[in-house]
Amino acid sequence: MDYVVFTERNGYFGERRKQQAVMRMNDAIIDYLNSSFFNNEEIKLLKPLLEKQLYEGKITPIKLPSA
Numbered sequence: 001m002d003y004v005v006f007t008e009r010n011g012y013f014g015e016r017r018k019q020q021a022v023m024r025m026n027d028a029i030i031d032y033l034n035s036s037f038f039n040n041e042e043i044k045l046l047k048p049l050l051e052k053q054l055y056e057g058k059i060t061p062i063k064l065p066s067a
Contacts, residue, residue: 007013037043053059 004013007016038047050059054061
């Protein structure tokens with residue numbers, strides 16, 4: 001408790017809470033984008049095909065086939 005009181009008095013506690021709120025927001029955005037992307041029906045169909053081509057050496061993670 002002494003540490004909490006100390007950091008509240010010097011402003012660090014509140015500042016850290018603000019930083020954590022921004023980090024949580026960014027994490028929520030990333031989670032939403034990942035979920036939206038990987039639950040997209042076209043991505044669900046395309047992903048296994050690309051993984052197979054990667055495994056077979058037909059493409060690289062950097063150079064994917066042109067659309």
